[in-house]
Amino acid sequence: MFLTRARIALPDPASVVTPLCAHLVEHEAVVETGPGEARIALAGATATLRYDDAQLEVAVEAAELAALTSLRFAVASHVVEFAPDGKQLRIHWEGDGAGPSLLPGFRVLTVAAIETVTPHMRRIHFAGEDLARYDSLEALHVRLFIPPAGLAEPAWPMLGEDGLPIAPPEDKRPAIRKYTIRSIDAAAGRLAIDFVLHDDAGPGAAFAARAQPGDQVGMAGPGGRGLQSAGRYVFLADATGLPAVGRMLAALPAQATGLAIVEVAGPEEEQALARPEGVTLRWLHRAEGAPSCLAEAFEALDWPADGPDTYLWAAMEHADFLRIRAGARERLRRDRDRHLVVSYWRAGLAEDQHAADKKAAAAKAA
Template structure:
């Protein structure tokens, strides 16, 4: 491609983004701005997003955040190509894509809350959470993703990264729901007061200094959990890769749950970035073989 042709294409894309910013974007990505931030616990920061493009925000547990590179004043977003694929900005302008749970959506206020587990990481999401200020913008794709399957008894198990999704599920359960929520965190400072039905127990599991993703606390708690006989059971497992695989294997093989009754997704994998984890293991989604090693 000649310099002149490349300049024409670039100018054409820029004009398209200006004329029809959202319609031109890949999969209709929204651009939302940071309205405010809240430090929920020492290791959990909430960022509330909103803006004109939040109109029509749908239902679903997960969103994709497109985080602009630090220092970029005028972010660029992927555009929809004629073949349906994304046309990405140049590498120095390309946003980082990360998956997050919708902690809460308030359609009346036009706000969506996203909770970030702060473990001192240095990835783009951790840096964004630390520096986010009102007026900063991010791209948002979705929402979408699987939801908790219906059942008489729900098993909810997650670590600090899975905590926001489980908190949202607990708030949305009907008053008569029964089940158990198991949450692994660093220590007592991470404990939250979570709204939940009276019939859903809540147990906090503390690592007390052990690095995240290095213990079997969560999987062991799932194995030890007593479930009343004769009830249809579903499960939501949201944690580090090894814990997800171990918990799902136990529920499906030893307890006999149908795979369709278990939503088990690795929210992260120790020592691996989210894009690499997704490319190699698809976040350990349910169609993978649990006999395969995690590493």
Template sequence: MPLLISEADVPLADPGAVAAALIEHMREHDVKFATQGARTIVEFYDGLGVLEATGDGLKLRVEAPDRTVLEILRAVVAEHVLAFAGEELADIEWRGDTEAGPLFSDFREMRLERAVMVAPRMRRLTFRGDAARFASRADLHVRMYFPPDGDERPQWPRPGPGGRTIQPPDGRRPALRYYTVRRADVAAGEVDVDFFMHEDGGPGAAFAAAAREGALVGMAGPLGRAAAPAAFTLFAGDETAIPAIARMLEEAPATARGAALIEIDDARDATPLVAPAGVEIRWLERARAPAGSRLLVEAVRAAPAPYDSDCFVWAGCEISDARAIRAYLRKERGLGHERHLVVGYWERESAVER
């Protein structure tokens, strides 16, 4: 299948400064990129983005295997370029493959069918709709859009002509959060999503607590990679990562070897997990210490993983803990990008769930 390509030229007063700011932003967020002179190539969402500073602006190019990825790349690139430009700019005028529908290609409207508690503080919601869209084994997560209370005919984000996302007006805009697809049953048209019921949870936890049968949500994706195959896999995460770790363990081959380090508040959150016999499960209780208190970081540092052989590390946790784990794996253990995936799911200061 031929690549789809969109290109654009963005006039800027100081293109070099904007390019430098974008590169630093990518570095902070662990995006894979390579810079050669004024040209930077970025790898994301199964596609490529090319950014080149010229004398009077930025040359942009995005390449993707399908229209869904191309829409995402255009939106991501446009939003970031315009945000870092620091000046009033008109919409970016893309050329090439620019066709767009009324909603993003990866977006589906889903309807809540049922809810059940699978642990004292974990509620599983089953949604009915196009489950095939979210049945990927390589990608774990979806973007979920929760409409304001009482909005029976939700309005959803849609692609704008310049690539940027057009949001519904204030008062109608759905809240966006990221969650793990726990199960996708294509034949039944069902998608399961597990919600950890925070005491002071955000819109996702509030939606799960109310769990009104027939309620509509938006779902887009999938995205967020699973652990790559390896002889030994070290999983690490807090309560927010339990659904992802549980799913990866269930889908692992019976011969898999590894360990799962899971930080929880107390024994109530030790959700029953199905795992291969060769994977050790360790529950790390905080004993009422604040979440993201570095308990998980220290556990990863102490884990006897065979870093010098075929080993992969997957972690999902609080953002500062994720940075510390990532730095340890790279600087002290010498793991390259291809041998670990460490994701910040939420931030302690703002307590924003992902």
């Protein structure tokens, strides 16, 4: 068993412990409270919080170090969030996992091999350790931390002695981009990611274009909602959604039926995709500068026939996403959990600006 402890001088600890427990319950923690005490069990770790009028004592224990680090981080970050002047608090952990460490779940990947799938799709095979948490069809995408080009020694975000994250210095800070795990063999310590080599390359596409064996990226996650079981499937994707569609098609049971529509630049960008016999694959070609025809293809589907027990998965550029999501909501109103339509990139915006925009839109809608 791993164990870590911290004593935190804090005025009125109860006013911090109460919202902290309420918040972690929303994240599926099991919380028991008593006078001057709270016990939080979450994802394989347990935190015991004891407090009086001026001090909070926290002990976190877990059978695995990663679980200990995660709960230590959850407690420390929420103490800082809920305490008045939280950023001024001094938190010093002692025991297992104390001292600077990588973020929980963060993995360093090393480029092992590079493959040209099509002229604009590069598959990079990475080697990494302890990849089991990433081996899931429930959550397909990851955040890649891409160090600036030419940096001799990559710098990763770390957890400091207080259990809170420290960003690397600005000139060494990795850019963060979302990508999909195209295939993974956790036991062999290998995974592959397919990168679209697009014009106006940002850090993601530029990394894929220059990558050499031995180069490193960081990885955090995984995230997203995965494949659901259904009687029939409809997939719609542009080149950025193609890696996810390829992975899901390969994982479908042999008797699955459905249709996958994938839009790429031209016939030279088509690729062989393993899939059940009952799933039809239709390629669309988008000539340079021409508008996408994915939304039209969706609108032309005979949805009432496709409707019962059909699951729709769609990922593409933002303008198509808006149109397809609106159509899906109208046609599949009653079955909101039977469709997942996601905006994977936005013309004219870098991924971080796009993500901030999506967050603001979601907050406005809530």
